[in-house]
Amino acid sequence: xxxxxxxxxxxxxxxxxxxxxxxxxxxxxxxxxxxxxxxxxxxxxxxxxxxxxxxxxxxxxxxxxxxxxxxxxxxxxxxxxxxxxxxxxxxxxxxxxxxxxxxxxxxxxxxxxxxxxxxxxxxxxxxxxxxxxxxxxxxxxxxxxxxxxxxxxxxxxxxxxxxxxxxxxxxxxxxxxxxxxxxxxxxxxxxxxxxxxxxxxxxxxxxxxxxxxxxxxxxxxxxxxxxxxxxxxxxxxxxxxxxxxxxxxxxxxxxxxxxxxxxxxxxxxxxxxxxxxxxxxxxxxxxxxxxxxxxxxxxxxxxxxxxxxxxxxxxxxxxxxxxxxxxxxxxxxxxxxxxxxxxxxxxxxxxxxxxxxxxxxxxxxxxxxxxxxxxxxxxxxxxxxxxxxxxxxxxxxxxxxxxxxxxxxxxxxxxxx
Numbered sequence: 001x002x003x004x005x006x007x008x009x010x011x012x013x014x015x016x017x018x019x020x021x022x023x024x025x026x027x028x029x030x031x032x033x034x035x036x037x038x039x040x041x042x043x044x045x046x047x048x049x050x051x052x053x054x055x056x057x058x059x060x061x062x063x064x065x066x067x068x069x070x071x072x073x074x075x076x077x078x079x080x081x082x083x084x085x086x087x088x089x090x091x092x093x094x095x096x097x098x099x100x101x102x103x104x105x106x107x108x109x110x111x112x113x114x115x116x117x118x119x120x121x122x123x124x125x126x127x128x129x130x131x132x133x134x135x136x137x138x139x140x141x142x143x144x145x146x147x148x149x150x151x152x153x154x155x156x157x158x159x160x161x162x163x164x165x166x167x168x169x170x171x172x173x174x175x176x177x178x179x180x181x182x183x184x185x186x187x188x189x190x191x192x193x194x195x196x197x198x199x200x201x202x203x204x205x206x207x208x209x210x211x212x213x214x215x216x217x218x219x220x221x222x223x224x225x226x227x228x229x230x231x232x233x234x235x236x237x238x239x240x241x242x243x244x245x246x247x248x249x250x251x252x253x254x255x256x257x258x259x260x261x262x263x264x265x266x267x268x269x270x271x272x273x274x275x276x277x278x279x280x281x282x283x284x285x286x287x288x289x290x291x292x293x294x295x296x297x298x299x300x301x302x303x304x305x306x307x308x309x310x311x312x313x314x315x316x317x318x319x320x321x322x323x324x325x326x327x328x329x330x331x332x333x334x335x336x337x338x339x340x341x342x343x344x345x346x347x348x349x350x351x352x353x354x355x356x357x358x359x360x361x362x363x364x365x366x367x368x369x370x371x372x373x374x375x376x377x378x379x380x381x382x383x384x385x386x387x388x389x390x391x392x393x394x395x396x397x398x399x400x401x402x403x404x405x406x407x408x409x410x411x412x413x414x415x416x417x
Contacts, residue, residue, distance in 0.1 A: 002402075004405050026295070026316070033287075044066050061268075064273065074280070075244045079245070081243045093204055097121070100249055106139070108158060109140075111167070114167065178309065211319065222249060226241060234281065250264075293377070307324040346367055
């Protein structure tokens, strides 16, 4: 058994007492989301024959078709496209954007600079990579105010007849800001529709699913995308992503995934269907375990003198727990401690490296059963000031607790605590 310093154990014990009411509130959200998923399964009479795999063109794959219907119901959307063929969240978001944008259109992000891996998707004119810019689609972004809110005066000035899609990133990404709640996203959507009624409101929902009682498509968002190796896969889905929202927009995204005129009518599931269904069933519970771990992590790190966002008592709207450190040594020790707590590859020692799609060296703790599975306990950070570590996931609360203690012990072992 790992041996932790007595003061770290005392901080953990005090934190667990402190967070009890926040955990009870979270349990109620888990219940509501679990019941919502079950009722969607029941409504579409999901049965074991829906779990069968398909090959070739996979015409009339009823399991695939019903899975789309179940997701649409769970997320309060007209339609959904749920496929193992999406390689990542970035691929899924890219498919949605390429599906609805055309040459001469503009994409305008109103929540600041999006996540690092989307920068290459957006691209620059003439970059020759097949980016949005390469196809004559322009891009602009509106910085948030100092209070972390949308600057509506600037947004109103920025809108032009070419502005086709308004982008909103729900999670904080690599920023020291609060993630946006579903209520806030609903308010943003309503304001966008007042200014530009025909604009498509798109939300990157990665890390946000099942953290609240409602999803962005239930408050007016036109199109939304996310990854199945994050929240909605429940730690079981081995790959994939989902796009949901207005039926016409989902269909355009399906045409981009396969080909115009074919869309979502084909696509062999190759034995993945059962895992996608079961992962969705497990997702509310597993997300709840990860969120309990995040609340605990914030409380313990705060007791040890670190700044956190969100603070332990603040509302949760995604999986990500940010912790601010004094320098790169603290940050690296934190991430390496999370890796030491893994069941898989705990012997590996992560080091900063130039990871594809990122603009700065990144260090990642990723001792996961599914490579890149962010619903599993993991942590990452760009090595740049301010030195912020981003922890997410945890299939069980006990694992997150173990990881937090190991991270603090790793920092202490280097005389940094």
